[in-house]
């Protein structure tokens with residue numbers, strides 16, 4: 390049996406693992422590379438396998454760096470089935486249509502078209518609940534379990550040729566308001582483990598909420614705006630839920646909250662379908678017909694016209710806009726107006742990959758380039774880690790020890806996260822390897 394690391398090897402993006410086993414070929418995820426330009430070039434490189442021969446894609450969750458190349462896979466001949474959870478299928482729909490829209494703007498550099506994205510969605514033919522077992526030809530069994538990362542996210546357990554291989558996908562943090570904690574993996578022979586925050590210990594979520602409250606209070610009192618670059622999936626919904634509670638408890642002043650992200654708005658409509666999957670007390674809150682996604686301070690600015698009406702150069706507003714790493718989207722307009730203002734603030738609530746504008750700001754750049762202009766950074770920059778959708782080092786180590794594998798492959802991380810986690814797992818007696826991009830290993 391052969392495993393090839395077609396992506397997320399030495400990087401956090403481009404998740405794609407190719408397994409050849411029992412005479413069959415399958416993928417776990419088929420994601421897009423994001424971040425530095427030379428990394429994004431990889432999206433154009435030939436796959437290290439023949440897409441026509443792949444029969445299955447097990448999709449862990451709906452983030453672009455896990456599913457963004459499925460339309461290219463289909464374009465290059467993939468005619469198999471994509472298996473996912475039901476919420477992931479719904480999320481895939483909005484994510485792929487949005488990705489196709491962005492690709493079509495690329496002109497000649499487009500990786501795929503709208504038609505390819507639609508054809509890809511036609512391949513989403515198998516929907517699994519957590520714990521359900523799928524038996525495939527070639528004696529392969531697959532099972533999805535709750536990864537606790539975003540709505541519908543799963544880690545994948547494959548039983549093949551007498552071995553258990555676990556792909557963590559993206560593993561969640563604990564104590565998050567809108568997703569359950571990650572389930573534990575079974576005893577595994579091989580573990581392919583993400584390591585996004587392999588070198589970090591998150592602060593507790595309560596502390597993060599308190600920091601957010603403080604940032605809002607300080608900024609609004611000074612007459613500035615709070616800009617929150619936010620990922621459309623999970624993070625935005627979570628931030629709204631937290632703001633709703635802070636408002637109800639009178640812990641933030643009356644202000645306008647703008648959700649300036651069409652993608653996040655579409656995602657909210659999906660989240661509203663699955664509130665019964667939320668942990669307590671969020672589930673109860675929604676049952677009581679109080680809707681943290683629709684309260685008096687909150688305004689959705691779905692259209693461009695509505696977005697332009699946001700008084701971004703005045704003060705007194707919280708503006709949540711994508712993209713989460715400031716690589717594009719409406720947040721750029723709000724940053725251009727607010728970064729030069731010492732009374733405003735930018736609150737980062739999620740991971741910022743190397744090479745992104747978000748990372749530059751977070752790393753203390755005194756000026757940045759936005760939409761062709763040089764913008765000085767005078768706004769106060771806040772970083773909130775505890776809202777992360779990713780497990781930190783203690784959770785990753787605890788999780789890996791539960792699987793107690795013969796071999797760990799560390800993926801989905803940058804240096805120094807990979808080295809730090811590798812060393813830590815090694816100290817616990819596990820055999821760890823950090824694969825190179827396109828490396829193939831015999832299992």
Ligand SMILES: [Zn+2]
Nearest residue numbers: 450452538559
């Ligand atoms: Zn993810």
